[in-house]
Amino acid sequence: MPASPAAAAPSRRDLLRSAGLRCTPAREAVLAHLARQARPLAHRELARARALAALDRVTLYRTRAALQEAGLVHRVRDQAGAWRFCAHVRRGERCPANHPHFLCTRCGRMRCLTGQTLPWITVRGGERITGKQLVVYGLCRGCRERGAR
Amino acid sequence: MPASPAAAAPSRRDLLRSAGLRCTPAREAVLAHLARQARPLAHRELARARALAALDRVTLYRTRAALQEAGLVHRVRDQAGAWRFCAHVRRGERCPANHPHFLCTRCGRMRCLTGQTLPWITVRGGERITGKQLVVYGLCRGCRERGAR
DNA sequence: CCCCCAGATGCAACCCGGTTGCATATGGGC
């Protein structure tokens, strides 16, 4: 594995292409940003990012969706009702979003609670379960120390 | 306990008033409808209800909120990002919404999975937890039998 | 039983997340 700066990472480009997606500047930038932040980002947070500010908002929405459908990214609904997208930390995990998420109700930051899996829920009544999500919310440490309550 | 039809139920009116709310037609109607349905209802479902169709949508939003703040009702975010409100089945429960919810992604109906409590999630990092919610989604029995997939 | 006002309702306008239709630009296989 070469150590040259350009080739150090497993190449966004290869990642996108092997997921069956065309490699475009928008997708590279969004994927890079999600990977760098490594926490579930809302549309606003993406739109505010310097590298993504120039993108049309529709493009941003479509890019998020494309990355998610291609399996490079997972998403959670936050308590404000918006989707948040997060790059998979390790590729090839069996269920990449099978963990709870924490959301700070003050600063709006969300983080993955990796290392804990979602509980097994039994639903009696013949339903076919296709997914689940658990969001824990409250005040993050920073917000708790900074302000009262 | 009297058996006359008028006094059989514990009176919506008393419920509202003891929760510190004025008793208005809108609130009585919304509370009655939520109690009758006994599952988390989205704004659309409330707005479509015959008894509530005449209400202004803002009133509906404010009524939902009032009932919830007064503790007569709890709410969950569904997978579409909208709030759903559900009347408490029993009053005085310690944590009235401390159960998972099932959402059918086809017909959009949601139901409370009472009888199961939410798991204890440990969040390391000094966060103060104020709430959590677990939504399980999939196809309900009816939709599964009715359509394919 | 009526008066009166805090609080509830209705209306209009607005915000924001998200989607759709369509014309134009471009990635990448040939």
Place this chain on the structure above:
DNA sequence: GCCCATATGCAACCGGGTTGCATCTGGGGG
């Protein structure tokens, strides 16, 4: 380098939810 499937940008739209303001009313006090 060509060419087309597909990605982007733009404009318009949808739906959930909120806000400001004028009007109405529940219900406590007289």
